[in-house]
Amino acid sequence: MSDASVLNKKKFSLQGIIPWIIPLAIILFWQLVVSIGWVSSSVLPSPLEVLKDGIDLTIKGELPQNMSISLYRATVGFVIGGGIGFVLGFINGLSKVARLTFDSTVQMLRNIPHLALIPLVILLMGIGEPAKIFLVAIGCMFPMYINTYHGITSVDHKIIEMGKAYGLNRSAMIRKIIFPAALPTILMGVRYALGVMWTTLIVAETISASSGIGYMSTNAEQFMDMKTIVLCILIYALLGKLSDFIAKNLEIIFLDWRG
Amino acid sequence: MSDASVLNKKKFSLQGIIPWIIPLAIILFWQLVVSIGWVSSSVLPSPLEVLKDGIDLTIKGELPQNMSISLYRATVGFVIGGGIGFVLGFINGLSKVARLTFDSTVQMLRNIPHLALIPLVILLMGIGEPAKIFLVAIGCMFPMYINTYHGITSVDHKIIEMGKAYGLNRSAMIRKIIFPAALPTILMGVRYALGVMWTTLIVAETISASSGIGYMSTNAEQFMDMKTIVLCILIYALLGKLSDFIAKNLEIIFLDWRG
Amino acid sequence: HQEDNAKLKSVTIGFQAGDEFDIAKSRGQFAKKMEKKGYKVKFKEFQNGAAMMQALATGNVDYARVGDTPPVSALAAGTKLTYVAAGGTKEKGSGIIVKKNSGINSLKDLKGKRVAYTKGTSSQYMLLRALRKAGLGVDDIKWVNLDQDAAAVAYSKDKVDAWANWDPTVAQVELTENSKLLVNGKQTGAVNRSFIVSPAKFAKNHRSLSRLIIKYGEQDMHWANTHHAKVIKLMVKDLKLSKNVVQLAVKRRVFGIYKMNDEYAKEEQKIANTFYQSGILNKQVTISKHVDYLK
């Protein structure tokens, strides 16, 4: 990290370019494959066609609208699920009784594929917006839970002891020692959860949806609209880049002490 | 951890029971809900019916057969994907150039839902066994990658410096310092990957499968065989418990020094 | 003319649980007969038509047995496929189901109701036909797009009022959920026929193989029509449905594999037109251009 700070500006712009080399290479290769006819463009449309599809859908307003409704579902689900996972992870990390009671159950539940959960979700939540958000929340809950829990149980025993020896009460202990010490691992959970947030949407938006990027994607699959399928894949990839960007910045902001 | 070791046998048997309280409570509540007729048993079969279904399928040999083929796909996919994720995470963790080149791409790819990938997987790998294993491998790759990468980049700089000051060459540095220091985080990645391994199967086994637990589950969905749907959910949960058990034991074996 | 080169040994057929080829596969005669002719038959099971069309587009299956809508969508998407045969219909076993006590007694009553369907499948076409027949507009009902199992739960818990679907699900719902078919495919004109399609190039180069498949397939279908008891037993085992459900579904179904004709092509053309007019597909396709009327 420390060497990064002494890099001059020239290196910095290079650092901005390198990460895009492979994605670009993939796109070029893909264009080539389609151009020389190795696969027909009805099976795999060329990048240019996909781009055109993207522009069309943007102009028609379909894409922005789907993106924004998905963004809404994703964010609300993330906040609720991530919040619950965080709290549950925190409690289980701190209390041995809670851990014994809940951890095993959570570890069992997190293994159930979202796809398989749909009937139960409908049973519990109906087919409206809450059901979709619920599923995203479930998805985001587990990584936040696991990482928070793991982060807290791995806090160096020595500094906890130090906190005790200086008379910190439980709340101060959590705020000043346990939470900051667990934060790097928790932020890794945020990183996971941000990924899961988008990937559960595609499942959530099979529940009676008529909008959203996940809907767009499954709908395209039903109608074999490869251009849109690939467009959605690209959008997911870019959202991934965005999540990564957010996660990285959270780390930079909150973990500045790690230098 | 240390307090656990002083627990006497009586407490231990209690510790074995507590984790099952909530799952049991859920099952009892569920039986109640069905018994009082809040939901018809065609929508949500009672636990007993599900159990009977499970026994039937086991006697018929269908369940063990599907489980074993799934286990095969899961294991092979896990080994390949986990292995690649581990190696990639390791390389990116160690080399700044590799990190710049690959990390961003991986972060983008991991965000693409498996469901959305299916058309591409069929295009690349066909509809046979390789396609299914490929998808599981993709799924397991990312958590292994992220955790290995994160584990390695978070190794305490002080002991790396110590290794340098004692003339460790690169390979010894990795074997004796970086790997053991990153191991707790890597094992957390194994824990994630073991979960993902099962959840991707349900998607993988929609690609022209005629066997496997994922197939069983989607097939049951097609024909609204709710008993089998719920049975599959329970199996997934138990597999989750198994994964947790494996992960915990790996931790006990390899991280004994954390006491 | 000279086609079917001797080198070809194996032929891959995509099917779905409970369909014509599932019966042929289970009975076993089909594969034996094909083998005598020098073909090894590989059956590949799929969970839905879209996936099968995907496999067909990428050359992973040679023949695909699908419902009536997936080939239309695939053609609109530019997939080069050819209809080589048609199957029977489920006109009596598909339609819109409602609960008997729902107060919905005619198509007109659907106005303002929530109706479950699955996008891109026959049920979407079925609903469009039904609305037209009742003189209702497309927006007069609430369209609820759900997968089968999701719809089942939603229907049972009254989250939707009606459900467009086909056998054996319809039979099951009729028997377990105190429901009735408000209208069936025969009445709406959405007959829900199955088809056998092939990659265009393959179909062109293997016409006699296609004839063989139709011939032997038809023999199995004849057997199925005359041996209901055996078919029922087979399906009960395969689909894990209760016997009375399968009985109902099998009884009202006619099995068959036929050469393509104008009538079948027109049925498909109607779907294509309807989907295009409703904006579901953004390309008009002419089905007859993609049919091989094997003589």
Place this chain on the structure above:
Amino acid sequence: MTANILMTIRDISKVYGQHIVLKNVDLDVYHHEFLALVGKSGGGKSTLLRLIAGLEQPNNGEIKQSDRLIEKTNDKARMMFQEDRLLPWMSVLDNITFASKNTQAQKEAKNLLDLVGLTEYADVYPTKLSGGQKQRLALARALFAHPDLLLLDEPLGALDALTRRNMQDLIIKVCQKKQITTILVTHDINEAVRMANRIVLIKDQGIKEVFENPYQGINTTEAKEKRALIADDILEKILN
């Protein structure tokens, strides 16, 4: 005299696995006294402090402070550990005040920072400090507290002679001013006789001898000489 006792240690033993660290230790600690613990490395000094701080429980015997049994973390004691145990995510200043609810305390903390010579480092993270600076920060943190009993485990081991001398004086001054009873673990016998009025020698799993040092704090040449004699005495007892 008993009214003057702050802490009674009775017949305590501590065993790690098979390894007996302390056996049947008895000790009284008086109000406002300055006690030093000396003994060989690995002899159980830190262990005794940890027992007193309630961070560990004895396998046998009991420790009472102001007639209350120490069963869990001792609330009336504060401890400076042998390692610095600083919080890397807090600034140097926050590392001092982190346990205080008093916002007025900021001034005292800054004052202490001056006294240990870290004024200019108030806002940096402790990773930027040298070994001795870290130790002084940990010392400031300990002196900032207002306990009945202050436990110092090798507080000055990483300091040069001059700084060490200054810190010795600082500790004595603060503890006198705040009327804090202090137990100091040190390897430096001269430091022990300079700072403490009683020196406890830990040897062979127990308290070998307690040395009274009436000359603590007196600056006459005679007192210095007497202290040197006591120091020689202690050293000899350690060696044999």
Place this chain on the structure above:
Amino acid sequence: MTANILMTIRDISKVYGQHIVLKNVDLDVYHHEFLALVGKSGGGKSTLLRLIAGLEQPNNGEIKQSDRLIEKTNDKARMMFQEDRLLPWMSVLDNITFASKNTQAQKEAKNLLDLVGLTEYADVYPTKLSGGQKQRLALARALFAHPDLLLLDEPLGALDALTRRNMQDLIIKVCQKKQITTILVTHDINEAVRMANRIVLIKDQGIKEVFENPYQGINTTEAKEKRALIADDILEKILN
């Protein structure tokens, strides 16, 4: 004389942010000599060692060992850090041998473990050790290496007088036997004059003075007195 020089330090400076730690430092280190670095806490001793070990690069100037410029980790030097930096996942014995490819080395490691008094701890994890035991383990690790140049950063700060004395002798013995040039950072001036033949005083961002100590290793009363005089001289220079 130049032929006898192992390391030349020329005009080096080291700056952290705005903070100048070392400025225009020049020093020659001779083959097989025992050099001590003394100076106030935070004065830059550890920094100088880190520069020599190649763990950090100077902002200015150059360091050469056997005529090779130190540009990255110095392969011919080994360093004992001020903190123990033990590997928690390795047994005490493995912590000594971890960098060695020689399987024969096991015996030497065990021997060293005896010499630092940790025989019975060979197979436990270092978390079980007391502060001074950890330090001795780190010392054993350093003495186990066969470098041209050994850098010891406060190796004995956590040890009692007796153990400390024994360890001093051990260090001298091993370094002489293996013909290792040694640089020792210490706060204990008596330790410096007892062990080193030259003592370097670091003050005000540079080398204030270098004291020759021809009496190192000589056990006559006269030599002891001379050493005491040198120590007094150094102490005075530190204070002013």
